[in-house]
Amino acid sequence: MTTVSAAEIAGIPIFENLDAEQLAQLASWFESKDVSPGVKLAGEGASGYSFFVIAEGEAQVTAAGEEIATLGAGDFFGEMALLGEGRRLATVTTTTPSRVLVLFGTEFRRLQAEHPDISETIEAAMRERAEALPS
Numbered sequence: 001m002t003t004v005s006a007a008e009i010a011g012i013p014i015f016e017n018l019d020a021e022q023l024a025q026l027a028s029w030f031e032s033k034d035v036s037p038g039v040k041l042a043g044e045g046a047s048g049y050s051f052f053v054i055a056e057g058e059a060q061v062t063a064a065g066e067e068i069a070t071l072g073a074g075d076f077f078g079e080m081a082l083l084g085e086g087r088r089l090a091t092v093t094t095t096t097p098s099r100v101l102v103l104f105g106t107e108f109r110r111l112q113a114e115h116p117d118i119s120e121t122i123e124a125a126m127r128e129r130a131e132a133l134p135s
Contacts, residue, residue, distance in 0.1 A: 004030040004101055012053055013074050014121050022115070029107035035098050041077075042092040048081025049105045051122075057098025063090040064134040070095075079122045080129065082108050089133055 006023035009015050015026065032055070035041070041052060044063060053076045061069040061077070068090065071077060080089050082105060103111065112119040 002032045003028070004032045008032070008055060009053070009101065011074070012055075012076075014053075014076060014118055017117065018115070026111065026115075029110065030101045030103050033100050033102060035094050035100060037094050037096055037098075039094045039098075040091060041094065041100060042081075042088045042090070044088055044091045046088045047086055048078055048088045051078040051082055051103040051108045051111075052076060052092070053101040053103075055099040055101050057094060057096045057100075059092050059094045059098065061090050061092050066134050068132055068134070069129075076122070076125070079126050083123060083126055089130075 004027045006020065006027045009027050009030065010018075010023050015023065018026065030053075035057075041059065042048060054071055054073055056073055059071045059077075060067060061071060071092070077090075077092050078088075081087055
């Protein structure tokens with residue numbers, strides 16, 4: 001894993017309202033990982049302690065064996081386990097070479113505390129995604 005620059009997260013939609021100082025601080029909380037196609041980043045039913053942002057590439061989201069979404073650059077996932085009961089509700093697998101930014105639980109809590117507007121956006125996405133899950 002490597003460090004993340006402020007410029008790298010500046011183009012991500014959920015961080016677009018942050019100033020340069022805030023971007024630099026937030027970037028220091030993330031780690032970056034380059035992954036090949038076919039890598040399972042999150043597994044349905046597994047414990048989840050990380051929040052992910054796709055910087056480059058694409059990933060497929062499946063739940064109960066059904067494809068429910070395709071994620072691309074700027075999309076995020078992993079919030080449901082962090083904000084919910086600690087278990088992943090879907091599997092996320094890369095479909096192209098990808099670069100993902102990873103925020104671990106402690107830093108995710110800092111993000112929630114220091115950037116409530118971003119936290120609200122993440123929580124709204126979580127509620128919307130929960131409705132899309134197969135029952």
